Amino acid sequence: MGTYIIRRLLGLIPLLLGISFVSFLFMQLMPGGPTALLARNSHLTQQQLLAIRHNLGLDQPWYVQYWKWLLALIHGNLGTSYIQYRPVVNVIAERVPNTFQLVVAALALAFVIALIAGILSAVWQYSIFDHTVNAVSFFGLAMPVFWFGLMLQLLFAVQLGWLPPADIGSAGLGDYLRHLALPAFTLAFGTVAGWSRYVRSSMLEVIHQDYIRTARSKGIRKAAVVLRHALKNALIPFVTVVMLDTPLYLTGAVVTETIFDWPGMGRLFFDSLSSRDYPVLMGLLIFGAVIIVLFQVLADITYAFLDPRIRYS
């Protein structure tokens, strides 16, 4: 197991190298470049412009730039933002908590809702509840996340006025949670549909096994059997799916943050994109890629950990 984890983690290095290389190439292809705006500034002479380009290292061939970027990265340095003149690590780090809180809130919400809905629709298979969950899930899978968010905003913020339409709350915990509610629910909704179906089917698979019937025939209450005996085994594949889907929340966060004006990494990405702040963009790309690949490995490891029948060598 230990060797397996180490081997998987080592395998990530070439993968991340590849991603950083491709990302860097794309940055170079972008028209304009970081000095495009400065070039329109009439107070700058051509010489000053060249000096700025030289200072930023932009006058060198792209492969030299990439190599320097890579060497700095090994030392834990992601470079300096072209726009904010601060280390990229700091620029990103101050946005991470906001996105992290949004993602964790959404994940927790989705996990709990999917678990409850999934278990109940498996226990009450073919009941009205089961059919309702099924129907809602189908709509959930079909609805674009951004539109669902827009509709929530329209209904709860604009029409009913119950919740604030956008931005992050700053006046205490209550205000913060009120601001968090709509974006977190929007972000959660996208996966709840798939997850609850997943919990349902893995519960159904377990419920019909012999050891469940044995437990029931020994006189243990149905609720206890479901929660203590069945759920334990049904959770294994579900936890893996949750792990694999977690990176989706990163993608979803970009859209959700845009709709609800949430000051996280997604919005930072948009701002950096329009100002061509390459170092920040590169930093965000690498950060995102690291999270995705880590969760891919984590999902495999969790699976092996929870299911003793699986052996990795």
Added chain:
Amino acid sequence: MNQAVRTATEAGLPVDETVAAPRSHLRIAIRRFTQHRVAMLGLVILAIMILASIFAPLLAPYGVNQQDLFAQLQPPSAHHLLGTDDLGQDVLTRLLYGGRISLSIGIIAALISMVIGVVVGALAGYFGGILDNVLMRFVDLLLAFPAIFLLLIIFSIVPGSVIGVIAFLGAFGWLYLARIIRGEFLSIRETEFVAAARAIGSGGFRIIARHMLPNVIAPIIVTTTLNVAYNMIAEATLDFLGFGVPPSVPTWGNMLTGVEDYYMTVPLLAVFPGVTLTIAILAINFVGDGLRDALDPRSTR
């Protein structure tokens, strides 16, 4: 007569006619699909939507870019069944024309992904070795990419256009299909009928095309169908973020982009395109589910 039937007849047992009658897989699949009520409902909705977009010029009450600047942001009325937008354009008309772009992008991009996915998956799964390794590492690389970042970066390089969106979605939507095909090919490669084909001297490409591909038709069709839905959502999201098709082109996603400033006063503007899109995606998912059940040889329906 197959083995089971012959044994049954010799033993004097009654033979189940439905088993004995030679039926093609296609006939069985079609029968199963037509008996799948939800899938048929999806197919009907989808057909209506496709026909409505094809015949949009005949059905639409107004011209596609026809503006009535004296009738902006109108609520639904007899003149404008679904109202008008901020430019005085008829919402129903825009929805009909928008279906053309949104559906075409979804379908064409899915077909491109299908071709790439099948070719890559088949090559990797059949030939194995270094080729397999290189192709699958490439797939891993793309799967590890934060897709939305890449997408937005690319569309800030090339200005958004219908062709561009199709090309992008097509070029990146084949990863899972390639993995599925490769996995299937790895196991089919070891079967006896492939060994037999090789023994009588068939070449690699003939074996792939004639003997192996027919066995993976089901995952190809199902994945491609669901990909259409995924592409349509992705396209609408791109439009919404302002990076997709130019805002002047009517698509369901674009119809939602400009209305953010108006939905305080005319919330229906944000409702109609989203509902249309959701119904379309729902219909495609229904058809996909029906196809999965109909084409699965192990299902007993």
